[in-house]
Amino acid sequence: MKKATKKKWSDYLWIAELCYLFLGLFNILFAWLGMLFFCIPLFVAIFGGSKAYCNRYCGRGQLLGLLGEKLKLSRNVPPPKFLRSPWFRYGFLTFFMIMFGLMLFSTYRVFTGAPLSQTVTLLWVFKLPWQWADVSFVAPWIGQFAFGFFGVMLTSTIVGLVTMVLFRPLSWCVYCPMGTMTQGICKLRNGKKSKEYGRTGKEDSRTAEGAGQ
Amino acid sequence: MILSRKMASIGKECVACGCCTRVCPKEAIQIAWGISARVDQEKCVGCGKCAKVCPAAVIDIVERGAAQ
Ligand code: SF4
Ligand code: SF4
Ligand code: SF4
Numbered sequence: 001m002k003k004a005t006k007k008k009w010s011d012y013l014w015i016a017e018l019c020y021l022f023l024g025l026f027n028i029l030f031a032w033l034g035m036l037f038f039c040i041p042l043f044v045a046i047f048g049g050s051k052a053y054c055n056r057y058c059g060r061g062q063l064l065g066l067l068g069e070k071l072k073l074s075r076n077v078p079p080p081k082f083l084r085s086p087w088f089r090y091g092f093l094t095f096f097m098i099m100f101g102l103m104l105f106s107t108y109r110v111f112t113g114a115p116l117s118q119t120v121t122l123l124w125v126f127k128l129p130w131q132w133a134d135v136s137f138v139a140p141w142i143g144q145f146a147f148g149f150f151g152v153m154l155t156s157t158i159v160g161l162v163t164m165v166l167f168r169p170l171s172w173c174v175y176c177p178m179g180t181m182t183q184g185i186c187k188l189r190n191g192k193k194s195k196e197y198g199r200t201g202k203e204d205s206r207t208a209e210g211a212g213q
Numbered sequence: 214m215i216l217s218r219k220m221a222s223i224g225k226e227c228v229a230c231g232c233c234t235r236v237c238p239k240e241a242i243q244i245a246w247g248i249s250a251r252v253d254q255e256k257c258v259g260c261g262k263c264a265k266v267c268p269a270a271v272i273d274i275v276e277r278g279a280a281q
Contacts, residue, residue, distance in 0.1 A: 171268040
C-alpha cells in the first residue's frame with residue numbers, strides 16, 4: 001500500500017523554478033534571482049555540512065522529477081556508464097566553471113567600459129539576440145551579468161531536460177555542477193566523521209566504505 | 214524481528230541526490246553527511262523501488278549478508 005505523505009511547502013519549489021524561467025523571459029534582470037539557487041546550496045553545504053538543498057529544496061530537481069515521473073516524459077533507463085563516472089562529473093564541473101568564469105570576465109569588461117552585448121548564450125555556443133530586454137535603467141555591467149547568468153541557467157535547464165527525457169528523470173543530478181560541488185564540500189567537511197560512523201555496522205557497509213573517501 | 218531475504222546495497226559512486234530516500238516506503242535510506250545514501254539494514258525490505266529511480270544506477274538488491 002502506498003504510504004500517505006503530507007505535502008510540505010518545500011514540495012512546491014518547482015513552481016519557483018518555473019516562475020524564475022518565465023520572469024527571466026519577460027525581464028532579463030530577474031536572472032539575478034538565480035544567484036539564490038547558486039549560493040543557498042553552497043551555504044548549506046559549507047555551514048550545514050549537508051546536501052539538504054538537493055534532497056529537499058531544489059526546484060529544478062523537483063521539476064525534472066515531475067516531468068519524468070508524473071508526466072512520464074522520461075525513457076527511464078539508467079544513463080550510460082561514462083556519464084556516471086567521476087571523471088565526467090568532475091570534468092563537467094571544470095568545464096562549467098570555466099564557462100562561468102568567462103561569463104564573469106565579460107561582465108567585468110563591460111564594467112570597465114566595453115559595450116553591452118544583448119545576447120543570451122545557449123549551450124555555450126548559440127548566441128540568441130535578446131534586443132527586447134530593456135536594461136537601460138541599470139548600470140551596463142548589471143545588465144551584462146543578467147544576460148550571461150540567464151544563459152547559464154537556461155543552458156543547464158535544457159541539458160537537464162534532455163537527460164531527463166533520454167535517461168532517468170533525475171539523471172541531470174548525476175553531473176549537475178551544484179550537486180558535485182556540494183557533495184565535494186561535504187566530503188571535505190565530513191569525510192572523516194562519516195567513515196567512523198560507517199564502522200558501526202548497522203548500515204550497509206559498501207556505502208560506508210564509499211562515503212569516507 | 215524477521216528480516217527480508219534481500220536488501221538494498223549502495224555503491225560508492227552514489228551522488229547523494231536523495232531520489233532513493235523519496236521513494237522508499239520504509240524510510241530505510243538516508244543521506245549521511247551529504248556524502249552518500251545509507252541503508253538501514255533492519256528497515257529495508259528489499260522491494261527495489263530505490264534501485265529503479267537511482268539516476269547513478271548504484272543501488273543493487275542483494276541477498277542479505279552478501280553486502281557485508
Ligand atoms: S544535483 Fe543539482 S539539480 Fe539535482 S537536486 Fe542537486 S542542485 Fe538540484
Ligand atoms: S529496497 Fe525498498 S525498502 Fe529497501 S531501501 Fe530500497 S526502497 Fe527502501
Ligand atoms: S538515488 Fe542513487 S545516487 Fe541518489 S542518493 Fe540514492 S543511491 Fe545515491
